Amino acid sequence: MRPRELRAILTFPTTTDAMAMERYCLSHGVAGRLIPVPSVISAGCGMCWSAPVGAGATVRAAAEAAAVRTEGYYELVI
Amino acid sequence: MIYFDNAATTLVKPPRVAEAVVQAMQSMGNCGRGSHPCSRFAAGAVDEARIKLAAFFGCKRADHVVFTQNATQALNMALYGLLGTGDHVISTVAEHNSVLRPLYRLQREVGLELDLIPADEKGTLRLELLPKLLKPNTKAVVCTHISNLTGNITDLETIRRFTAAHQLLLVVDAAQSAGYLPIHMEQMGIDILCVTGHKGLMGPQGTGALLLREELDLRPLCTGGTGVQSYLREQPAQLPEHLEAGTLNAHGIAGLSAAIDYLNDLSLERIRQQEDSLTARFYEGVQKIPGVRVYGDFSRPHGPIVSLNLGSWDSGAVSDALAEDYGIATRPGAHCAPLMHMALGTEVQGAVRFSFCYHNTEEEIDTAICAIAQLAAE
Numbered sequence: 001m002r003p004r005e006l007r008a009i010l011t012f013p014t015t016t017d018a019m020a021m022e023r024y025c026l027s028h029g030v031a032g033r034l035i036p037v038p039s040v041i042s043a044g045c046g047m048c049w050s051a052p053v054g055a056g057a058t059v060r061a062a063a064e065a066a067a068v069r070t071e072g073y074y075e076l077v078i
Numbered sequence: 079m080i081y082f083d084n085a086a087t088t089l090v091k092p093p094r095v096a097e098a099v100v101q102a103m104q105s106m107g108n109c110g111r112g113s114h115p116c117s118r119f120a121a122g123a124v125d126e127a128r129i130k131l132a133a134f135f136g137c138k139r140a141d142h143v144v145f146t147q148n149a150t151q152a153l154n155m156a157l158y159g160l161l162g163t164g165d166h167v168i169s170t171v172a173e174h175n176s177v178l179r180p181l182y183r184l185q186r187e188v189g190l191e192l193d194l195i196p197a198d199e200k201g202t203l204r205l206e207l208l209p210k211l212l213k214p215n216t217k218a219v220v221c222t223h224i225s226n227l228t229g230n231i232t233d234l235e236t237i238r239r240f241t242a243a244h245q246l247l248l249v250v251d252a253a254q255s256a257g258y259l260p261i262h263m264e265q266m267g268i269d270i271l272c273v274t275g276h277k278g279l280m281g282p283q284g285t286g287a288l289l290l291r292e293e294l295d296l297r298p299l300c301t302g303g304t305g306v307q308s309y310l311r312e313q314p315a316q317l318p319e320h321l322e323a324g325t326l327n328a329h330g331i332a333g334l335s336a337a338i339d340y341l342n343d344l345s346l347e348r349i350r351q352q353e354d355s356l357t358a359r360f361y362e363g364v365q366k367i368p369g370v371r372v373y374g375d376f377s378r379p380h381g382p383i384v385s386l387n388l389g390s391w392d393s394g395a396v397s398d399a400l401a402e403d404y405g406i407a408t409r410p411g412a413h414c415a416p417l418m419h420m421a422l423g424t425e426v427q428g429a430v431r432f433s434f435c436y437h438n439t440e441e442e443i444d445t446a447i448c449a450i451a452q453l454a455a456e
Contacts, residue, residue, distance in 0.1 A: 015109065015110035019122055019124075020125065022118070045307075046110070046113065
């Protein structure tokens with residue numbers, strides 16, 4: 001099994017929002033990528049943005065700048 | 079084959095459309111049904127197509143672009159989602175059955191009240207009658223942007239002023255105008271726009287869209303899987319998933335996305351100039367042939383459609399002769415527009431519809447004029 005690490009997780013209500021987040025982050029060099037939503041949390045969309053935990057504030061700011069709807073922010077060991 | 083049945087579907091598609099579909103079929107997973115690269119590629123392509131369509135049609139929010147199979151599905155979603163018992167709606171005799179049949183069904187099943195704006199002998203809608211049709215429970219005006227039979231363009235600005243003055247919703251069937259006329263929902267006061275992808279937009283068949291004004295809610299016509307909020311018992315509230323149940327036609331949507339790129343590269347203005355030029359050439363050529371009767375009002379702005387009859391010939395026989403003897407594809411019969419045929423007095427004979435696209439040529443137009451002249455002389 002791969003080692004688990006603490007990650008910043010941002011969840012979204014729809015796929016459209018998840019894709020908008022990915023588009024914004026890729027074009028603005030924001031750390032992270034889309035991953036399946038971990039089973040310990042629930043979210044509308046099956047994808048969430050996962051980033052190093054130190055980038056949590058940057059990720060949340062990116063979502064706000066991109067006008068992306070979010071459901072929750074978590075810091076999880078996954 | 080000279081193809082003049084573009085109002086049914088455009089035959090010539092930009093090569094990039096087919097290329098996009100093939101690439102999608104070879105590489106896409108299911109949009110919104112996973113986070114692996116193949117699924118994300120599909121979701122990204124669909125999302126990009128929403129953004130392009132929103133910009134193309136002046137829809138404020140890309141997530142209010144809902145993909146459908148065609149304009150008919152979009153219109154059914156709009157009408158069933160919007161109208162119910164106790165509502166009154168105003169529509170027109172220029173409508174396609176994609177509007178009329180859902181409205182008739184709502185009349186039968188839930189008691190929807192329906193009034194239709196009549197047309198004059200040239201098929202022009204008598205919009206001066208709009209105020210007389212207004213009732214306290216009028217909820218919406220539903221109208222086509224261009225008649226699929228006469229090619230007459232509906233005066234949407236007059237209708238917009240009416241709907242704005244009385245706080246009514248404006249639902250527009252743009253099956254014939256999308257890809258020909260510029261459409262900006264916000265500027266034109268359109269609340270719901272229904273388009274198909276395979277006609278003027280030059281995309282694949284099986285694609286279309288319903289575009290909604292911000293904050294407008296529709297009851298879903300279809301419910302089911304969305305890939306999001308799976309434990310909800312009802313359809314998710316957020317658009318576009320609220321109205322998109324089941325796997326999308328992402329392969330087709332990729333093609334539609336490429337078609338929008340093509341239209342933007344070419345420009346609608348250039349397309350319209352070419353189609354207007356071909357339509358005028360054809361109209362001028364056929365209207366002076368003895369025995370030819372052309373329908374529609376060519377003294378006003380007019381779409382790339384010309385319908386006609388030769389004497390008392392059955393329109394099906396004329397269309398068949400054009401196809402068999404001259405290699406010219408047209409559409410005879412009723413065109414799913416029964417009320418406009420009744421307004422024109424052609425419900426028995428039908429009419430032969432010629433509909434043009436950007437890729438048609440003046441030589442093709444001249445060949446068709448000669449063919450009609452020869453048939454008229456028989």
